[in-house]
Amino acid sequence: MAIWGIDLGGTKIEGVILSSLDDTTPIVRQRIATEGEKGYDHILSRIAQVLDLLKSASGLKPERIGICTPGVLDPGTQTMKNCNSTALNGRPMLADLEARLGLPVVMANDANCFALAETHLGAIKQQAPKARTVFGIIMGTGVGGGIVVDGKIIEGRHGIGGEWGHNFLDSTGGPCYCGKTGCVETVIAGPSLERFYLEQSGTKKLLKQIVMEAKTDPYAKATVDRLHEQFGRALSVVINILDPDAIVIGGGVGNIDSLYTKGRERLAHYIFNDKVEVPILKPMLGDSAGVFGAAALVG
Incomplete structure (x- = not known):
């Protein structure tokens, strides 16, 4: 049907x-x-x-x-x-x-x-088909997430299952639209990274340009290094609590290749394990x- x-x-x-x-x-x-x-x-x-x-x-x-x-x-x-x-x-x-x-x-x-889509039709199905617990990340203009266990969404008592974007991360992120301060979203969402670069350099640039210039521009390097560090901190909390079998990252920030290498290295520094064994995948469904x-x- x-x-x-x-x-x-x-x-x-x-x-x-x-x-x-x-x-x-x-x-x-x-x-x-x-x-x-x-x-x-x-x-x-x-x-x-x-x-x-x-x-x-x-x-x-x-x-x-x-x-x-x-x-x-x-x-x-x-x-x-x-x-x-x-x-x-x-x-x-x-x-x-x-x-x-x-x-x-x-x-x-x-x-x-x-x-759910990446689990049943995309990256998880193709690259981690035996995964029972999946954490799907959205990192773009905001930061969100979803939990899928045995092919079903876990929404939770309050309907906010997976909403790691509004965990506290760092007070330097400043106020969040949700009314709290220092949420994950205020630190590693795309606009938050662009704002950090502007504050450091006095120049406004798009995230794509910041990433491209990270090898030559010290302010761009600081912005990307901060992303790696704070991504590792933020995701370590999810892994320590949920310990998923696979993670898939969507959104514009998720297109930054170094998240899967240097970001993963920083994640290893924070999780309650000797190393990061969970596959962290790019999405397939766009x-x-x-x-x-x-x-x-x-x-």
Whole structure:
């Protein structure tokens, strides 16, 4: 039976139909603009529109659908929280979607969907197929994570399973949007690294340029060295508690090759073990991870 997923992003909503979790070739794939500035009800109508496009293009009808969201559904209140698409916060999105679409909906946030997609369809399946416990990392404009055990997402009592980006790391990271100070996200997210470089050098540069110039620019080197050190510290806490069988890193910061060598060396300095044995992998699904992960929710 075909599986259906929709990825709700800040700028786009994408839907896919897959024949199964064993085949990443879509039966149908559709994408439209989110138009989130028009508010909550409009976002729901756009999700419904993507579903209609999938039905029309395929001639199929789903029994249920998975949806990747930019935040989490609070298990207690059954309302959305921690969404960067702020119109969703405080809203009973799951109940409203099921009423509007007329079918069961399974939701998870983008980091969880990333981890799930890479487990069933991507890097974990290809390179660490025996892994039972997987930690999926998002390191980009923010820092997040998802935990998959035996192929299923672990969301936790509060719906925040895997959210290592808001563990305390270093007070020099400064205030975080979450209201705390020194979160992992304030130290090793892309914008945080660019801000550190600006503070040190007085010059504004994009992270890609900073990384490219790390061998010749002492401020760039300091920024990248700090990334390695703080990445090792932050990830060591996850490994000491969860001890996953495999880790996969997505997001723009995850494209920095030295994370997998020098970052791993710093990680070895902090974990409660003689060496780092867990494979740390690059993702394989690119920007398809969200929508494939959504489909995997019902696969």
